[in-house]
Amino acid sequence: MAALTRVSGSVGLISLLNPPVNALSAAVRQGIVDTVRRAVSDPQVKSVVICGQNGVFCGGADIKEFGGHMSGPPLVPIFNTIEAADKPVVAAIEGSALGGGLELALACHYRITQSKARLGLPEVSLGLLPAAGGTQRLPRLIGVPAALDLITTGRHLTGAEALKLGIVDQVTDQNTVEAAVKFALSIVGQSLESRRISTLPCPCPADIDAFFEGVMQRVKKSAHGAIAPVACVQAVQAAATLPFTQGMQREQELMATLFGSGQARALQYCFFSQRVVSKWSSPSGSRWDTSKPKPVTKVGVIGLGTMGRGITVALALAGLSVVAVETQQQQMMAAQHAVSGMLERTARRRGVSLVGDQIRYSVELEAVADVELVIEAVFEDMALKEKLFKQLSTLCKADTLLCSNTSSLDIDHLASQTHSPQLVVGMHFFAPAHVMKLLEVVYGPRSAPQAVATAMELGKRMGKVSVAVGNCSGFVGNRMLMPYVEEASFLVEEGASPEIVDRALEEFGFPMGVFRMSDLSGLDVGWKVRKARGLVEPGQMSRVRQGRRYSPLGDLLCEQGRFGQKTGRGWYLYDSAGSREAQPDPWLQSFLEEYRARQGLVSRRIDSQEVLERCLYALINEGFNILQEGIAAGPEDIDMIYVFGYGFPRHRGGPMFYASQVGLAQVLQRLEHYQQLHPDIPHLRPSSLLRRLVSSGSPRIQRWREIIRMPHSSL
Numbered sequence: 001m002a003a004l005t006r007v008s009g010s011v012g013l014i015s016l017l018n019p020p021v022n023a024l025s026a027a028v029r030q031g032i033v034d035t036v037r038r039a040v041s042d043p044q045v046k047s048v049v050i051c052g053q054n055g056v057f058c059g060g061a062d063i064k065e066f067g068g069h070m071s072g073p074p075l076v077p078i079f080n081t082i083e084a085a086d087k088p089v090v091a092a093i094e095g096s097a098l099g100g101g102l103e104l105a106l107a108c109h110y111r112i113t114q115s116k117a118r119l120g121l122p123e124v125s126l127g128l129l130p131a132a133g134g135t136q137r138l139p140r141l142i143g144v145p146a147a148l149d150l151i152t153t154g155r156h157l158t159g160a161e162a163l164k165l166g167i168v169d170q171v172t173d174q175n176t177v178e179a180a181v182k183f184a185l186s187i188v189g190q191s192l193e194s195r196r197i198s199t200l201p202c203p204c205p206a207d208i209d210a211f212f213e214g215v216m217q218r219v220k221k222s223a224h225g226a227i228a229p230v231a232c233v234q235a236v237q238a239a240a241t242l243p244f245t246q247g248m249q250r251e252q253e254l255m256a257t258l259f260g261s262g263q264a265r266a267l268q269y270c271f272f273s274q275r276v277v278s279k280w281s282s283p284s285g286s287r288w289d290t291s292k293p294k295p296v297t298k299v300g301v302i303g304l305g306t307m308g309r310g311i312t313v314a315l316a317l318a319g320l321s322v323v324a325v326e327t328q329q330q331q332m333m334a335a336q337h338a339v340s341g342m343l344e345r346t347a348r349r350r351g352v353s354l355v356g357d358q359i360r361y362s363v364e365l366e367a368v369a370d371v372e373l374v375i376e377a378v379f380e381d382m383a384l385k386e387k388l389f390k391q392l393s394t395l396c397k398a399d400t401l402l403c404s405n406t407s408s409l410d411i412d413h414l415a416s417q418t419h420s421p422q423l424v425v426g427m428h429f430f431a432p433a434h435v436m437k438l439l440e441v442v443y444g445p446r447s448a449p450q451a452v453a454t455a456m457e458l459g460k461r462m463g464k465v466s467v468a469v470g471n472c473s474g475f476v477g478n479r480m481l482m483p484y485v486e487e488a489s490f491l492v493e494e495g496a497s498p499e500i501v502d503r504a505l506e507e508f509g510f511p512m513g514v515f516r517m518s519d520l521s522g523l524d525v526g527w528k529v530r531k532a533r534g535l536v537e538p539g540q541m542s543r544v545r546q547g548r549r550y551s552p553l554g555d556l557l558c559e560q561g562r563f564g565q566k567t568g569r570g571w572y573l574y575d576s577a578g579s580r581e582a583q584p585d586p587w588l589q590s591f592l593e594e595y596r597a598r599q600g601l602v603s604r605r606i607d608s609q610e611v612l613e614r615c616l617y618a619l620i621n622e623g624f625n626i627l628q629e630g631i632a633a634g635p636e637d638i639d640m641i642y643v644f645g646y647g648f649p650r651h652r653g654g655p656m657f658y659a660s661q662v663g664l665a666q667v668l669q670r671l672e673h674y675q676q677l678h679p680d681i682p683h684l685r686p687s688s689l690l691r692r693l694v695s696s697g698s699p700r701i702q703r704w705r706e707i708i709r710m711p712h713s714s715l
């Protein structure tokens with residue numbers, strides 16, 4: 001798990017070996033202990049280089065070990081021993097040095113890195129902190145503000161950026177290990193005093209108390225209830241104010257609190273779930289490992305409204321050639337201008353350079369005749385899309401994949417308009433499409449495995465978390481959103497205010513409650529969908545439609561021209577159209593009072609527990625229905641959709657993981673309770689899969705797929 005060889009006569013080369021990322025498993029840690037001891041005591045070894053085999057330095061502690069009993073030597077004493085060695089130790093960083101991997105490098109006396117290597121302390125995204133000395137060594141090396149930025153965000157740096165910050169001593173584009181060995185030979189005999197980071201003073205801002213107060217306020221605000229970023233600040237504060245040994249003690253105490261927390265479990269579940277969803281499968285038996293994606297270099301985007309523009313930017317940033325089509329000349333010009341601006345801003349933010357001329361604009365549909373894949377992003381109007389798919393099927397090459405960005409329309413129906421329905425899949429992006437990480441790839445019963453594989457791969461190239469899901473109204477994300485949003489409206493009918501509902505959801509960790517979110521995206525969006533479903537009865541207040549409870553509140557607001565932020569009024573009041581500062585609206589309060597009176601509803605006090613239970617359990621219950629129907633292959637798919645597309649707090653793991661933590665029996669019992677009180681709300685009727693899981697003893701979430709697949713009686 002770690003090997004020691006002697007190279008160039010006097011350099012002890014320690015290679016970590018634990019593919020694919022040389023994670024610091026118990027065996028690797030033991031390997032480091034043994035090889036360092038041998039290298040230090042071997043008189044023929046004058047200096048040491050630590051590297052990882054197979055082009056990766058080290059991906060950090062072995063996250064798989066976190067769930068079980070930790071054995072093997074701990075990291076902190078190993079790193080202290082390396083730092084204390086009286087022979088120079090050089091880290092040769094290729095690929096990645098992340099988490100414990102970077103902490104290992106910080107314990108070395110010198111660091112040499114490949115320019116493209118990724119370095120960072122991403123523990124915060126696993127609900128932890130860099131507890132192998134990272135919070136104490138990094139601030140001493142690069143100063144408190146820069147260290148705080150890296151530790152609280154977990155962001156990765158390239159080797160070149162790390163050099164600028166002073167984290168590494170040299171960057172090379174040549175063979176990193178060879179460069180490190182050469183360097184190690186050149187420094188034999190030099191003093192190591194100034195190279196032991198733990199002995200350095202911590203460069204601090206002038207008014208340290210005020211500085212940390214400000215940082216803490218900012219971090220708490222953006223953490224939305226996550227505890228790890230706050231602990232990271234506390235640990236760095238200890239580095240700034242305490243001697244190294246005491247700082248290390250504080251780091252360990254904070255880590256102990258985080259390590260056992262539900263948030264760390266949820267975030268580590270997210271880490272693995274993100275990888276599980278890339279290994280997609282469909283009920284027809286097609287799978288990620290047996291389906292080869294088709295190579296794609298040129299993509300057509302049709303419709304350059306908000307979504308089409310974002311998709312064009314995402315494709316161009318991924319290095320693809322794009323043919324962007326908008327049939328109205330004026331709109332095309334406006335789109336071209338907007339896309340250029342978005343591209344420039346995003347490229348600047350990401351620090352990447354743009355390759356010119358990647359996008360060709362056209363007002364002719366025929367311009368997409370030679371692309372390998374088309375993404376349609378026109379209005380959500382089935383007749384328009386039907387016509388377009390018929391045209392595309394005729395004018396594109398026979399093997400061109402035809403994808404729709406529809407957020408709810410029937411993919412099978414669109415496929416049936418074409419000569420090759422097997423080449424049609426949904427690619428449902430989320431606004432803004434060049435920013436949001438989620439992509440729902442929607443397959444129908446006729447979609448070819450290669451079509452699904454190609455859309456998934458394209459999503460990956462754009463840096464998306466792509467999740468393959470089956471075709472149904474609203475797919476996974478929007479289908480689950482319906483009961484969530486409806487419950488929120490029912491709660492308002494029963495006596496809650498939009499502020500009470502939103503506050504409960506925001507305290508839970510959503511960046512925005514349901515009503516603020518609705519105001520942001522536009523109340524007319526849902527209105528249009530409800531109209532298409534035949535639910536809207538203009539001017540009517542009836543609360544039963546299509547045989548079930550219905551809240552006309554959203555429709556009534558739209559009829560008043562209250563579309564949310566864009567009109568300056570919606571569920572809240574805004575200073576002006578387009579403003580983002582939501583204020584409670586006295587008009588809405590009187591409107592609701594009058595509405596309740598006319599409906600004969602007696603307003604009651606609704607607390608945050610009821611808000612959370614009714615909104616979240618309704619959403620979760622629909623998730624169980626989706627799993628039962630095979631629309632999503634497993635709970636991880638649903639959770640990643642909600643975390644990456646709908647702002648579900650990541651530190652809660654996603655709705656299905658959250659349900660598993662609350663306890664399935666508890667979720668079932670509360671749904672039964674609310675269903676008894678509201679028998680006219682079908683989405684509160686517990687899913688039979690939920691009942692089945694509870695009667696199977698509420699197994700761990702990792703076992704749900706197994707239970708879902710088991711044959712069962714539907715009685």
Ligand SMILES: CCCCCCC/C=C/C(=O)SCCNC(=O)CCNC(=O)[C@H](O)C(C)(C)COP(=O)(O)OP(=O)(O)OC[C@H]1O[C@@H](n2cnc3c(N)ncnc32)[C@H](O)[C@@H]1OP(=O)(O)O
Pocket residue numbers: 020021023059060061062063064070075096098099100101118122123126128129130131132255259272275276
């Ligand atoms: C109290 C005791 C604990 C003390 C701890 C002290 C403090 C230290 C803490 C840590 O170090 S926590 C870990 C920090 N490191 C990370 O968060 C890095 C996580 N990994 C990645 O970001 C990426 O995997 C990568 C290294 C950038 C490589 O990306 P790539 O896209 O090339 O591959 P992936 O598909 O992501 O991964 C391949 C494969 O490897 C598994 N894996 C990756 N990292 C780890 C890890 N640190 N531990 C265990 N396994 C890891 C990943 O799950 C994939 O597995 P499969 O899906 O193929 O099974």
